[in-house]
Amino acid sequence: MRLATLRRADTTVAAVAADGRWVPLGYRDVGALLADPDGPGRARAVAAPGAVPGGEDLAAVVPHPAKVVCCGHNYAGHIREMGRELPAHPTLFTKFADTLTGPADTVTVPDWAEGLDWEAELAVVVGAPLHRADRDEATAANDLSVRSWQRHTGQWLPGKAFDATTPLGPVLVTPDELDPAAGLSLTCRVGGELVQSGDTADLVFDAPALLAYVSAFTRLSPGDVVLTGTPAGVGAGMSPPRALADGDVVEVELVGVGVLTTPIRIEKTGTEHRECA
Amino acid sequence: MRLATLRRADTTVAAVAADGRWVPLGYRDVGALLADPDGPGRARAVAAPGAVPGGEDLAAVVPHPAKVVCCGHNYAGHIREMGRELPAHPTLFTKFADTLTGPADTVTVPDWAEGLDWEAELAVVVGAPLHRADRDEATAANDLSVRSWQRHTGQWLPGKAFDATTPLGPVLVTPDELDPAAGLSLTCRVGGELVQSGDTADLVFDAPALLAYVSAFTRLSPGDVVLTGTPAGVGAGMSPPRALADGDVVEVELVGVGVLTTPIRIEKTGTEHRECA
Numbered sequence: 396m397r398l399a400t401l402r403r404a405d406t407t408v409a410a411v412a413a414d415g416r417w418v419p420l421g422y423r424d425v426g427a428l429l430a431d432p433d434g435p436g437r438a439r440a441v442a443a444p445g446a447v448p449g450g451e452d453l454a455a456v457v458p459h460p461a462k463v464v465c466c467g468h469n470y471a472g473h474i475r476e477m478g479r480e481l482p483a484h485p486t487l488f489t490k491f492a493d494t495l496t497g498p499a500d501t502v503t504v505p506d507w508a509e510g511l512d513w514e515a516e517l518a519v520v521v522g523a524p525l526h527r528a529d530r531d532e533a534t535a536a537n538d539l540s541v542r543s544w545q546r547h548t549g550q551w552l553p554g555k556a557f558d559a560t561t562p563l564g565p566v567l568v569t570p571d572e573l574d575p576a577a578g579l580s581l582t583c584r585v586g587g588e589l590v591q592s593g594d595t596a597d598l599v600f601d602a603p604a605l606l607a608y609v610s611a612f613t614r615l616s617p618g619d620v621v622l623t624g625t626p627a628g629v630g631a632g633m634s635p636p637r638a639l640a641d642g643d644v645v646e647v648e649l650v651g652v653g654v655l656t657t658p659i660r661i662e663k664t665g666t667e668h669r670e671c672a
Numbered sequence: 673m674r675l676a677t678l679r680r681a682d683t684t685v686a687a688v689a690a691d692g693r694w695v696p697l698g699y700r701d702v703g704a705l706l707a708d709p710d711g712p713g714r715a716r717a718v719a720a721p722g723a724v725p726g727g728e729d730l731a732a733v734v735p736h737p738a739k740v741v742c743c744g745h746n747y748a749g750h751i752r753e754m755g756r757e758l759p760a761h762p763t764l765f766t767k768f769a770d771t772l773t774g775p776a777d778t779v780t781v782p783d784w785a786e787g788l789d790w791e792a793e794l795a796v797v798v799g800a801p802l803h804r805a806d807r808d809e810a811t812a813a814n815d816l817s818v819r820s821w822q823r824h825t826g827q828w829l830p831g832k833a834f835d836a837t838t839p840l841g842p843v844l845v846t847p848d849e850l851d852p853a854a855g856l857s858l859t860c861r862v863g864g865e866l867v868q869s870g871d872t873a874d875l876v877f878d879a880p881a882l883l884a885y886v887s888a889f890t891r892l893s894p895g896d897v898v899l900t901g902t903p904a905g906v907g908a909g910m911s912p913p914r915a916l917a918d919g920d921v922v923e924v925e926l927v928g929v930g931v932l933t934t935p936i937r938i939e940k941t942g943t944e945h946r947e948c949a
Binding site: 491553557613 | 738739745761763768785826885891
């Protein structure tokens with residue numbers, strides 16, 4: 396089953412794919428659908444196989460999660476090639492709900508937010524309350540990161556939480572159709588050039604492990620989002636480091652889920668950001 | 673003007689202090705009051721001087737903020753005594769809304785959450801949208817931190833976001849009555865023993881500076897909460913390090929705002945937390 400959040404004039408609506416078209420359901424978005432115990436069943440009664448429909452303006456597949464938790468340093472191959480030990484614990488940080496944006500939206504940052512970088516990721520969405528790690532759905536994310544602000548201190552938040560910089564979607568795929576643990580190809584292209592190529596089977600902490608760890612300290616609810624980390628090939632790791640430029644187009648593809656296509660706009664402010672210190 | 677969120681049978685209600693009693697207003701909580709452009713004016717029309725009323729069961733003064741941003745390493749005296757440079761940028765991390773709890777609530781953590789520590793803090797609550805840093809209200813917080821989980825990796829989130837571990841309140845005081853920049857005494861006592869004694873005039877990044885920095889990357893809205901950091905004297909800094917024990921009572925006092933009284937309960941689980949790696 397494939398779910399999406401469609402934009403309408405002043406609102407959004409959750410929809411399920413059936414016979415190559417989107418069928419709207421009675422929920423504001425996919426998060427609201429998941430939060431209703433009857434929601435997934437109502438969607439499944441309508442769902443039908445077929446190509447994923449196009450032509451709609453999609454919002455972030457879950458636009459208003461209460462919690463967005465992200466994991467860094469989580470692809471074993473990349474960690475080993477950097478000569479580091481595999482970590483004993485996941486490295487976690489957060490985003491806000493309004494850090495998310497739609498799967499085809501332009502991402503705009505001001506020119507003083509230097510070092511905008513890509514990070515292709517598998518994201519999972521909690522499908523049921525409590526610790527039922529078997530009930531999560533898969534989607535894709537691009538954890539676009541402002542490296543200069545990420546490095547202001549040891550805590551990464553500022554560079555990870557610029558408003559509307561994390562495309563999430565395009566659709567949510569239920570586990571009966573897709574098993575990230577069995578390995579999904581995850582790639583990122585910038586201007587058509589392949590810069591990241593990973594496989595979700597290479598995750599140190601897979602989705603059930605991350606959900607178990609996070610839910611040990613904080614309750615997770617249907618619709619909460621966990622980003623699972625990015626494989627090798629980010630701009631910050633290149634020599635010399637590479638940053639996204641105005642007009643670049645970034646494409647993140649998670650096979651079985653779809654493509655996030657993100658035009659980049661660097662806003663000319665004519666000012667430096669004034670530091671507060 | 674002093675505002676509080678009072679607990680009722682199945683709900684909560686915002687109230688304003690008037691003549692030594694709490695007068696309920698037509699809002700679910702203080703956050704909802706602040707989110708209504710007419711809310712502060714409606715409260716001010718009722719407010720009157722007098723002692724802060726007692727006898728009520730108080731919720732976290734803002735129980736459902738969309739964003740909770742916290743600053744570490746922010747008291748100049750403590751930074752200098754550790755032989756470090758004053759930072760150029762605030763060190764920021766987040767909590768979730770349900771990390772907050774009431775000003776007299778018991779805080780319970782499982783016994784595998786080792787190293788529970790106190791952190792007395794001034795918290796400010798955003799009073800208006802946009803970047804109007806002059807419109808913020810003051811309250812107190814205890815950023816109770818699970819040091820073992822805080823140190824699992826370089827990112828502090830897990831130790832800072834155990835559910836219902838951050839007392840916030842007891843009341844919100846508007847800036848006409850209280851100016852943190854002019855210096856408010858901030859103390860923490862454990863079992864009556866003074867362990868922290870600071871002054872908000874010693875903040876490296878004061879409330880306007882923090883609000884300006886945070887709002888550079890993410891929108892802040894009325895009711896969002898910023899914790900401004902803690903002065904010297906936490907348990908982790910003692911030799912040997914000291915952790916809170918079952919039955920301890922922690923009192924955080926911000927003069928002009930009030931006292932957070934927090935009984936500590938360490939839940940005996942009889943299990944180790946199983947790591948996911």
